[in-house]
Amino acid sequence: MGKRKPARYNSCHHPQTKQAITATLTESYGQFVGRHEVVFIVLPLLVFGLLGLGILKMEYESDVEHLYTPINSQAAQDRDKMKASFPDRTGTNYNTYSLNVEDRYGEIIAISEGNIFSNTSTSDMRNLVDTIKQFEVDFEGRTLHYSDVCARASDMCVISGGFLLQDDFLSSLEQRNVTYPLWNDVDISFFVSGVNVSGEVLQSASVMKLTFHLRQDNDTMQEYALLWEDAFISNMSSLSATFFPIGVSFATSQSLGDELNENTNGDVFWFSLSFTLLITYASFVSGGDCVSSKSHVTRAGVMAAGLGILGSFGLMSLCGVKFVNIVGIMPFLVLSVGVDDMFLMVSAWADTNQYGDDWDIPKRLGHTFRLAGIGMTITSLTDLVAFLVGYSSVFLSVKNFCLYTVFGMGNAVLLMPVILSLVGPMPKDDHPSPHNLSEQGDKNIYKVEDECAPGSASRSTSSVSTLNRSELASTGSFAVSNVGYVSTNVT
Template sequence: MRSCLSYPCWFCYWYRTNYSDCCHRLAQKKKKKKGCVWNDIVFTPFIKTHLCSPLSAKMGCRRTDCISKPLSGLFGKLGSTVGSYPFYFFVFPIFLSAALGGGFIFLNDRADNDLERQFTPRKGPSKVTRAFVRENFPYNDSMFSEDRLYDKPDFASLIAVARDNLNILDGLAFEDIIRLNNRILNMTVDNGRLGFTDLCAKVNGECVSNVILDILSSNETESHGLTYPTYTYRSSSVFLGSVLGGVVTDGSSSVRSAQAMKLFYFLGNHDAEASKLWLKGFKALLSADMDHKLIDVLLMLVSYYTSKSKQEEIDSHTTDGIPLFLITYACAITFSVISCLRMDNVRNKVWVAVFGVLSSGLAVLSSFGLLLYIGVPFVITVANSPFLILGIGLNNMFIMVSDWQHTHVKDPVPDRMAHAYKEAIMSITITALTDVLKFFIGVTSDFPSFRDSGSFERCKAQICHSNATLFQNPHIIKAAPRFLNFGERCRWHIHHGLQLAAH
């Protein structure tokens, strides 16, 4: 008869008994497993000499609950307190979230969606090189040169494309370009106080003009013809490859026709707000011209672009996620309600599901407000964070509901809540720690947008964990007395009915 090493030494340690009592319990089971007979004669001495020896306990028995046991005990006491005073744990998170939510008044001041500052590395090689160029090759504002710029200038540009393969350099199409150019140069903003001549980049005191228009408006092209891709104008070689498109030339590189022309309007290093106003006026002018057909659109198509277009596109998408945010939370509430719905109204956990989703919303409100209070920049990538935190909140809510339903119905509410906390706290805490750790990795990123977004996510995960242990559980407790009262009423009706039947 051979022995079987199915039970390790930690079996005795787990039951917290002395060696003889543990071995006696195992021997009484008298199990048979793969031909191995467990009886008092063979198994009991084997347990005493091998599995339950002090040396085995010292070498193989490792305590694995050194963290979970004290943590479960601590949160068990918290659960008992929540079960005893549920009203306070329901009201306090609401008032705290309302107070922290006041940080949203700083949202416009903290918003920072600058493409270069937020979406490029803080210590990137390009920034080091640009700092070197700025220091050793300073820029002269009075002598504008696009090639010498080390920062992106404020500018507006448009591309005019002739329809039906017409030549944009001749006829009505070119006249439309001249007319449009004059409208842009004469446009004013800020109640007529600012025009292009007040804000333009200058060379020798004159605004930088579009060379292609100067060339075509002069008489030189009539006598010598326009060459491509370079043309000598006023003793200087001008590259036309960046301003003309769809060019057809003859054997001598003279331009026979062109389908597109690009115009630039550069602004100087003036007041940033004034330049922003003029660029908005530029866009408004072209959109109005196209809408009201002030340009002969039968001959030409016009598209436009400014140095602020990318930034404006990003800024415009900051609020685009609000409808999706509302739809997502509505779907989450619907799913949670259906999952917690019961045919028995007494056992229903509908409001628990609703407030479980609400706890995630309070976590978003509190974390956003807190970080806006302390001055953390608000970037557009943070707008996606409510969707991430919603999944964490729902997971915590379902864990708590499941562990609550595994408690004894007849136990006092504080004892039931303490037991539920002991069972659920490790799962909830591990989830929260995992989320905080991965978002902390984002905080260490060299990209400011990732760093700021990680700060918001980490704060939300921590507050969501707090709400899962404090805010949503009073709603679970609220249903417990109702269930007990329902049971007592049923027993009273049964007892009363039996008495009536006896009479």
């Protein structure tokens, strides 16, 4: 008996895998998009444009302690018990050591080239303090000054270090009766620096620090205090250096949060620059003229990512999720993922050019989604799952950042069909049809999509054949899979 030939593997009888089922679903979805391109262009623009209006209701959270300490931590619970047992008395009997919350204040540090306690510097410091007390805050038709919001003790505003400018201290200093660091049971090293001491007697100093404490014993006074701090920064920034010959640095209890927010605001410039560069790059790589090229499609891909970001900001604002400074990173993440998906889809669309007019727009879109849909789905889902897990963080800043990012990426993915919806009204690419290969010359690369197509010969080869006119005439029906461009002989 002769040797039995090994059985040939026929992929036509191989059961569908989950990947094949997913590809079929994405192909069906792509065809649906192609048949309703106007809906997939107008409806997302309308919906996400309206969502973007929610930004008008955006609220900000910049309290560093609230953002970067664990939610419902043991420390927070213990502090709540302390608040209940020892109420805030900053409006009547302020004492730094009795505070159970972060202090609210405005602070200045004055630096003199000589002695800060000289007559000239002392006069300048007193003028500066009087000016600060006159800073105005307008709130609901009422004008507030420091005396309206200051922390009090013995019915007087508390200014730490203020005693350094009083006559009794200056008189004692002049008579060389001020000991350092303790004077009348007060540690003055908290308020002066660059000191000149002789035999524990203070001779001079070059630096003085004054702190203007604020009330926060109820919600209204806390709001007043925050507004006064803003006015303090604004007014101190606008004061001319020539008005106060001494050098003055200043800060408030919100300075750290303000600096973080300032850095976030600076990201707006870089995001705008990134957006512009991506649009420019996408336009160049698409090539061609303004009518037949897909440069408008690639621009639409970048815009789709931007629209997803806008929708995320608006939706989160409508839901009351506060904007925190690290959310400023989110647009860069969404833009990068969205643009990557866009290039995948445009590349898959270009793969359908070989079929020319034989495939209508819905069929080409279905093929595009079949090729790019699985990869986009998997990568997008992994990103979404990662940020959903991040939402379980105990830090409010991380929770809000992850929530904004999840919806931003989700929106960008949902808007991807808008990109290819735009190809429906655009001119078709001028590429050869498979039935017109003879018009292109004796040698043409021909790619057949499915080796199991009806009427085709059953072949195990997974290649692309290079055919001439005579071979096309002799083969009749043939089939080659779309795995690669490897030339082989047809027999």
